[in-house]
Amino acid sequence: MLVLVGKTGAIPQFGINHRVKLAREYAGMQQHDLADKTGLSRTSIANMETGRTKPRKKTITIIASATGVDREWLATGNAPVYITEMGNPDVGSKD
Template identity: 40%
Template structure:
């Protein structure tokens, strides 16, 4: 092969010589996170280890371990406690999708910066 061959052609030739299969580009891969993965990621964003998180959330350390390893799935009460302790929406913990506001709900409310007490003059 000539020396001025483009690097990608060299790689393909090498792969063929070694009977290798080239994988699809990484940009096309989307990781699938399980409920256990999302629970662990949410806890890790707090910077707390499992013991500290157990104290903050009121969930036992054993349950936290079981949930994060996918051995058990938390019930609604525990998902809400997890959500409150991490600040992560319950919907994301359950489904992996960000919550969306109802259509029209946003337009019927004032932006938070415009909220004033009723007695405000």
């Protein structure tokens, strides 16, 4: 695993196998749950998580949808950044 060092500390860079596992765990699923929800086999998911196989683009999209994680993050490790102003009740109002 690569680790980048930023201004505020280390930033781990996860491989696709780690991101698949993190996505599944984030969704509170076991491998068999993700298999049932995606139509993939549990063995395929296990192989992706251990790095034996790499998921195809279509599979990444299916896993992202099933787990609720961002597809771009799952595919590349890069996530879009959304900036919101917290604590301001006027944010989002149409006044």
